[in-house]
Amino acid sequence: DTAVSQTPKYLVTQMGNDKSIKCEQNLGHDTMYWYKQDSKKFLKIMFSYNNKELIINETVPNRFSPKSPDKAHLNLHINSLELGDSAVYFCASSQDSDREDGYTFGSGTRLTVV
């Protein structure tokens, strides 16, 4: 069983389109995250969310929005896609009370905007 799964793995779309990336975790973790990995391999936080609080990185354009139907899911919706949105996006989760396991990441979604 995959602990953190995200779909699709690859996404190619045209500028201006709206798309969503789904993420599910079966670890019972209470916090989920979205990260963007840029061309230099830096992973930068976009959002973190638990059932109490949504924290948004202020540098993230408001075209990006997280949607959490329940504790095990945190989907990323992107409006009006731009060329610069092309990157690999990682979903992750953690249990605040369990430091020793760190963050568990999904395998990533490679988004290409053409």
Add this chain to the structure above:
Amino acid sequence: LAKTTQPISMDSYEGQEVNITCSHNNIATNDYITWYQQFPSQGPRFIIQGYKTKVTNEVASLFIPADRKSSTLSLPRVSLSDTAVYYCLVYEWPTGANNLFFGTGTRLTVIP
């Protein structure tokens, strides 16, 4: 946010012990030191985390000197499947996720 510095790449033969050192001179009192492993087309995978002295699990050991300004990840008897990028991160738990900066990591290549 504590900045980390680690070698860009390392090569090792199969069966050898590999030590990857990371510098984090401006580590804060509440920061933990964490190492992740990443294979191509996969997300980072947690390896080990420590605060001070030595931590060991089934995968690796982490050595942290008293001043905590550096740390060394030790992988015993590496195999070809250990070829990956290894990231050293320093952050406060659990709020550190908001500043989780992976950097470029160390690309380890295990040679037969």
